[in-house]
Amino acid sequence: MADSAGISSINGRPWSEADDRLGMWLFIGAETVVFLCLFATYLALSSSTLEGPGPSEILELPPILLPSALLLLSSWTFHVAEKGLEAGQLKKTIIWLGITMVLGFAFLGFEIHEFTLYAAEGAVLTESPFLAGFFVLVGTHGAHVLFGSVWMAFLLGHLASKKIVWTNWKRIRAFGLYWHFVDVVWVFIFTIVYVLGSQGMY
Amino acid sequence: MSIPFFNTEIKLVSDVIFGYISVLLLGAGALWFVTYKLKWNVLWEWMRTTDHMKIGIMYLLAGFAFFLRGGLDALFVRMQLAFPNWDFWVFQGEKYNQMMTTHGTTMIFFVAMPLLIGLMNVAVPLQIGARDLAFPFVNSLSFWLFLTGGALVNISYLLGGSPEAGWTSYTPLAVGGYSNNTGNNFYALGLQVSGIGTILTAVNFIVTIVKKRAPGMTYFRMPLFTWGSFITVILILFAFPALAAGILLLMFDNIFATGFFTGESGAPLLWQHFFWIFAHPEVYIIVLPVFGLFSDIISHFSKKPVFGYYSMVIALILIAFLGFMVWVHHMFTVGYGPTVNAIFAISTMLIAVPTGIKIFNWLFTMRGGRLRFPTAMLFSIGFIPTFVMGGVTGVMVAMVAADYQYHDSYFVVGHFHYVMVGGTIMGVFAGIYYWMPKMFGFLLNETLGKIHFWTFLIGFHLTFFPMHFMGLNGMPRRVYSYLPEDGLFGLNFISTIGAFIMGGSVLLFLLNLMYSYKTQERRISGDPWQGRTLEWTLPSPAPSERWERLPIIKNREPLWKAKQAGENLMYAEKEEKHMEEHSSVIPVLLAGAFFTASFGFIFEVFWIAVPGIIGIFALLAYRSVTFDKNIEWSGENGQEGGNHHG
Numbered sequence: 142m143a144d145s146a147g148i149s150s151i152n153g154r155p156w157s158e159a160d161d162r163l164g165m166w167l168f169i170g171a172e173t174v175v176f177l178c179l180f181a182t183y184l185a186l187s188s189s190t191l192e193g194p195g196p197s198e199i200l201e202l203p204p205i206l207l208p209s210a211l212l213l214l215s216s217w218t219f220h221v222a223e224k225g226l227e228a229g230q231l232k233k234t235i236i237w238l239g240i241t242m243v244l245g246f247a248f249l250g251f252e253i254h255e256f257t258l259y260a261a262e263g264a265v266l267t268e269s270p271f272l273a274g275f276f277v278l279v280g281t282h283g284a285h286v287l288f289g290s291v292w293m294a295f296l297l298g299h300l301a302s303k304k305i306v307w308t309n310w311k312r313i314r315a316f317g318l319y320w321h322f323v324d325v326v327w328v329f330i331f332t333i334v335y336v337l338g339s340q341g342m343y
Numbered sequence: 344m345s346i347p348f349f350n351t352e353i354k355l356v357s358d359v360i361f362g363y364i365s366v367l368l369l370g371a372g373a374l375w376f377v378t379y380k381l382k383w384n385v386l387w388e389w390m391r392t393t394d395h396m397k398i399g400i401m402y403l404l405a406g407f408a409f410f411l412r413g414g415l416d417a418l419f420v421r422m423q424l425a426f427p428n429w430d431f432w433v434f435q436g437e438k439y440n441q442m443m444t445t446h447g448t449t450m451i452f453f454v455a456m457p458l459l460i461g462l463m464n465v466a467v468p469l470q471i472g473a474r475d476l477a478f479p480f481v482n483s484l485s486f487w488l489f490l491t492g493g494a495l496v497n498i499s500y501l502l503g504g505s506p507e508a509g510w511t512s513y514t515p516l517a518v519g520g521y522s523n524n525t526g527n528n529f530y531a532l533g534l535q536v537s538g539i540g541t542i543l544t545a546v547n548f549i550v551t552i553v554k555k556r557a558p559g560m561t562y563f564r565m566p567l568f569t570w571g572s573f574i575t576v577i578l579i580l581f582a583f584p585a586l587a588a589g590i591l592l593l594m595f596d597n598i599f600a601t602g603f604f605t606g607e608s609g610a611p612l613l614w615q616h617f618f619w620i621f622a623h624p625e626v627y628i629i630v631l632p633v634f635g636l637f638s639d640i641i642s643h644f645s646k647k648p649v650f651g652y653y654s655m656v657i658a659l660i661l662i663a664f665l666g667f668m669v670w671v672h673h674m675f676t677v678g679y680g681p682t683v684n685a686i687f688a689i690s691t692m693l694i695a696v697p698t699g700i701k702i703f704n705w706l707f708t709m710r711g712g713r714l715r716f717p718t719a720m721l722f723s724i725g726f727i728p729t730f731v732m733g734g735v736t737g738v739m740v741a742m743v744a745a746d747y748q749y750h751d752s753y754f755v756v757g758h759f760h761y762v763m764v765g766g767t768i769m770g771v772f773a774g775i776y777y778w779m780p781k782m783f784g785f786l787l788n789e790t791l792g793k794i795h796f797w798t799f800l801i802g803f804h805l806t807f808f809p810m811h812f813m814g815l816n817g818m819p820r821r822v823y824s825y826l827p828e829d830g831l832f833g834l835n836f837i838s839t840i841g842a843f844i845m846g847g848s849v850l851l852f853l854l855n856l857m858y859s860y861k862t863q864e865r866r867i868s869g870d871p872w873q874g875r876t877l878e879w880t881l882p883s884p885a886p887s888e889r890w891e892r893l894p895i896i897k898n899r900e901p902l903w904k905a906k907q908a909g910e911n912l913m914y915a916e917k918e919e920k921h922m923e924e925h926s927s928v929i930p931v932l933l934a935g936a937f938f939t940a941s942f943g944f945i946f947e948v949f950w951i952a953v954p955g956i957i958g959i960f961a962l963l964a965y966r967s968v969t970f971d972k973n974i975e976w977s978g979e980n981g982q983e984g985g986n987h988h989g
Contacts, residue, residue, distance in 0.1 A: 159554065160477050160478075160550055160554050163549075163550050163553060163554065164477065164478065164546050164547075164550045167545070167546045167549055167550065167580055168542075168546055170580055170581065171542050171545075171546070171580050171581070171583070171584045172584070173584075174581055174584035174585055174588070175584045175585075175587055175588045178584070178585055178588030178589065178617055179588055181613075182588075182592060182603065182613060185610055185613055186603065186609065186610060186613075189602075189608045189609065189610075191608050266595075266599060266601055267599070267600050267601055267602070269602070269608065270601070270602045270603055270608050270609045270610070273595065273601035273602060273603055274603070277591070277592065277595060277601075281591075291960075295964065295967050295968070298968075299967075299968075303971070306971070308970060308971050308974075
């Protein structure tokens with residue numbers, strides 16, 4: 142375990158965060174199945190638009206580019222934070238984790254704005270199965286971003302109050318997997334829902 | 344008379360009044376028992392425990408309580424079907440649908456699952472030499488979430504009606520307007536909450552088996568029960584999320600009026616896909632641990648190592664692998680056409696191959712062995728022909744053309760009871776007789792045990808064998824009556840008699856528990872049955888500090904080899920450094936918050952649901968900030984003891 146060698150010298154205790162990492166990997170496996178089912182639902186119902194708008198009528202690519210970039214960037218800023226923790230630089234970690242959290246909340250702001258715009262056009266959950274599939278898929282991802290962002294607020298609190306201890310290290314290592322996963326799901330949503338959808342590919 | 348209750352009403356008819364009276368009596372009895380026999384502090388300690396043995400015992404107790412409820416439902420169903428044109432009590436029409444739905448849902452999710460997870464909790468850490476599961480807190484949370492889900496489904500009867508769309512909850516039937524809405528919400532929320540617990544259990548067991556094995560306990564030295572459990576939790580991890588997603592969408596349809604599964608514009612078949620992508624692996628989830636258990640028991644009481652260990656493991660893996668690609672065989676009559684049906688028929692029949700390997704390996708394990716027949720072994724031997732019959736009817740329903748005849752008939756009911764009762768329930772009984780000393784330090788009475796086995800076996804075949812012929816004679820599933828001229832009376836009547844024999848047999852098992860508790864010798868030796876595997880090296884009952892120093896494993900049957908060589912088992916030189924977590928009341932409180940939130944969603948009362956959800960996240964936050972105070976380090980500092988996994 143090369144990556145824990147540096148840390149064990151910080152807190153003076155031999156330990157491994159591998160249990161938590163494996164647990165998080167497995168949890169991500171389960172989450173992947175949930176998202177696969179939601180993608181399948183969205184695609185299967187994408188033509189059931191009833192009186193409401195279809196994918197190419199409502200989805201637009203340009204407004205989603207900035208939030209997508211912010212969320213992808215947050216994976217990199219988190220990586221910087223993680224490296225900082227590994228090097229024992231608490232301040233660096235807190236700053237970059239803070240930036241990651243702000244990016245997460247910013248993404249959520251864009252998403253809420255997008256959803257309210259749709260709602261103003263009358264495109265709500267109950268309008269058609271297509272819209273229900275869209276809102277549940279994208280909304281479930283949004284809920285994951287929200288959960289992760291609030292989680293980061295707690296991680297920042299832990300880091301600030303307890304300096305670097307092994308519990309914080311393993312927390313952040315496990316959280317990292319979660320955050321990157323949420324990002325990867327967005328890549329698929331961006332491609333399948335927004336890029337293909339706005340071009341009327343299904 | 345009916346009482347308005349949020350968005351529904353409670354009709355006070357005789358069966359509901361009976362339900363309330365029995366809840367009051369049982370509640371009063373439990374209160375009396377806790378106050379005068381058990382003491383509140385004992386209950387308080389068990390509620391907060393994170394110990395795998397105690398949690399396993401609680402799983403078994405709760406699962407058994409639900410077993411009695413599900414069994415009572417089954418007896419009501421059999422009473423209603425005993426005679427043609429018969430009206431038993433209130434169980435016709437809607438009430439019959441509620442009874443049969445509750446029976447199925449309870450037996451799968453709140454009986455088979457917890458009983459097996461209970462046995463896994465009791466035995467897996469002992470079999471691999473782990474101090475506890477990898478995440479003891481999460482283990483406790485899983486248990487309380489399961490209990491919350493089970494409680495939700497079980498109280499539905501008293502609060503405006505149970506779910507009534509069958510345990511498969513097919514849409515659009517399960518969507519509001521077609522059947523009782525609150526009942527379907529109870530189904531959705533109850534399964535969702537317990538399902539979250541089950542997924543967490545899967546994560547927990549996989550990490551435990553991968554990371555927490557004793558030094559030298561390689562994968563291919565693990566006992567087969569641990570192997571069966573390992574494969575099962577992997578199946579749970581990938582199967583249950585499909586149900587979670589399906590239920591999430593069903594909930595949206597029922598509570599927020601979306602149109603995912605409704606007939607006009609949605610896709611009702613989508614539910615069937617989600618459900619069976621989950622529910623076919625579920626069939627293997629509830630049978631693979633007992634496959635492993637039977638391997639251990641048969642090898643143990645044949646005084647031989649298990650025949651074809653590697654092929655047993657490979658067969659388990661193959662069953663799990665194939666189990667994910669057969670789900671459409673539940674949907675042959677949907678009309679996907681011959682190509683799709685043929686593919687799924689072939690993959691289904693392929694499963695007979697690894698299962699057959701296991702059957703022959705069990706037989707060859709016994710061949711030339713020095714056989715003993717305690718009750719655990721009787722259940723294992725009784726299981727083999729029973730399960731073969733269930734397997735043969737399984738291949739019969741896998742043939743598409745024939746399945747058009749069998750589909751939704753009593754033939755299918757006969758088939759799946761042969762595999763589930765004949766596999767899972769007999770396995771659980773075998774496991775309880777086998778590991779009783781590890782849990783409580785005494786053996787169950789063997790005479791009563793043998794009577795229990797024989798009455799159960801006879802009652803079982805008497806109940807379910809005639810069902811095949813009822814189905815072939817045209818009796819459909821899920822109907823509450825039939826006509827005299829249908830020619831089904833004799834078979835149904837025999838089946839009802841069999842059901843009562845099984846019921847009596849289960850009561851006999853309860854009697855055996857109480858009788859053995861009073862009369863059997865306590866604290867018998869750690870190895871009452873001349874065992875072979877690691878769990879029998881521990882004293883009975885297994886002490887709370889199980890391994891001071893971890894055992895060093897050098898072969899597949901460490902205890903047996905040590906006994907043969909006349910040596911003691913080797914232990915690590917010192918206690919390796921490990922983390923221990925104190926007990927915590929947060930899992931119970933979290934389960935309470937889940938219950939509150941679910942209750943609010945079921946009756947669509949959002950001033951109850953929202954505080955419940957806030958409670959869930961507040962408790963998670965509280966857990967996060969108090970985590971560091973709740974842990975403690977044990978063992979000596981140093982890498983030697985604890986570094987064996989590399």
